[in-house]
Amino acid sequence: MTETFYEVLRRQGITRRSFLKFCSLTASSLGLSAAAIPEIARALETKPRTPVLWLHGLECTCCSESFIRSAHPLTRDVVLSMLSLDYDDTLMAAAGDRAEAIIETVKEKYKGNYIVAVEGNPPLNEDGMFCIQGGRPFVEKLKETCADARAVIAWGSCASYGCVQAARPNPTRATPIKKIITNKPVIHVPGCPPIAEVMTGVVTYMLTFERIPELDRQGRPRMFYGQRIHDKCYRRGHFDAGQFVEQWDDDPARMGFCLYKMGCKGPTTYNACSSMRWNGGISWPVQSGHGCLGCSEDGFWDKGSFYDRVTGIHQFGIEASADEVGGAIAVGTGAAIAAHAAITALSRLRHSEPQNEKQGENA
Ligand code: SF4
Ligand code: SF4
CATH class of the missing domain: 3.40.50.700 (NADH:ubiquinone oxidoreductase-like, 20kDa subunit)
Structure with missing residues (x-):
């Protein structure tokens, strides 16, 4: 038996x-x-x-x-x-x-x-x-x-x-x-x-x-895998406020600002790292000061440099109002981030909206 x-x-x-x-x-x-x-x-x-x-x-x-x-x-x-x-x-x-x-x-x-x-x-x-x-x-x-x-x-x-x-x-x-x-x-x-x-x-x-x-x-x-890293990230407040690390050793890095501009793929990655964390909940990559590489997403290894900024963010996760605004305005990542930021941190993000900068750099 x-x-x-x-x-x-x-x-x-x-x-x-x-x-x-x-x-x-x-x-x-x-x-x-x-x-x-x-x-x-x-x-x-x-x-x-x-x-x-x-x-x-x-x-x-x-x-x-x-x-x-x-x-x-x-x-x-x-x-x-x-x-x-x-x-x-x-x-x-x-x-x-x-x-x-x-x-x-x-x-x-x-x-x-x-x-x-x-x-x-x-x-x-x-x-x-x-x-x-x-x-x-x-x-x-x-x-x-x-x-x-x-x-x-x-x-x-x-x-x-x-x-x-x-x-x-x-x-x-x-x-x-x-x-x-x-x-x-x-x-x-x-x-x-x-x-x-x-x-x-x-x-x-x-x-x-x-x-x-x-x-x-x-x-x-x-x-x-039902939730974006970005939506549970403890640095999310800095993203919303337009506070970004620009270099690995700058003051924003020391203050724990958002790693979006350093290539963090949290906005397009679905995994439990930011909620369950690693090693018994002690820490996780973003908490250690490095952006998410998006390792739970198909093709992450062939999508260019791990340090390039994410493009093509179309979803907004948990904020319904941001979803609606994002949906109405969304014509690409820049518009989506701008719409979200407009709700949460108008004044600061006007000067540091990430995708617009990226587009400017690429122009
Ligand atoms: S971009 Fe990365 S560091 Fe910034 S809030 Fe999202 S997951 Fe966290
Ligand atoms: S790269 Fe993988 S392990 Fe690291 S935070 Fe992103 S999903 Fe989690």
């Missing part, structure tokens, strides 16, 4: 008290109310464990590095207990033929009812020779492993979009998972790497509720 998640966790030494605490942490990280805690507990107590096979293609393993540093040790231990029993190239103890045999066993025993998580992507040039595993191209292993899966999670921007391996001219033809696996749901969890709690949150949601989270048009779970 197949074990339930709860039985697996108890066998791994996790106490009932820790289990209930985990359910509570899971509910809050998924943005669910306390009413969801018993539902999560019941699901884990009664549902048979869903195996997860974690594959690695062309990548740097930063997604695994992020994942195992999930801020809350309990979450990390519980999620790893759920995963480590099956297959993970970098975390499992087994190696060689014995390790590869695990995939076949899971495929046979859990046909149509296991999840494949993929970190990295397959390179297709020269018959896939740029990524060989067990003596054959990774793309073959990927197709075979996913053949009977219920769903596929694409960890990070490499698996989701291609990322730096796919940068022009993409000599190895590094290819996103979704272009190879076309007959299964593929959930994108992009980022370079993704935030640890986003990864554990997505996999826990899928294992607990046995369903795919609601996705946006880029295939990302809305619960974590």
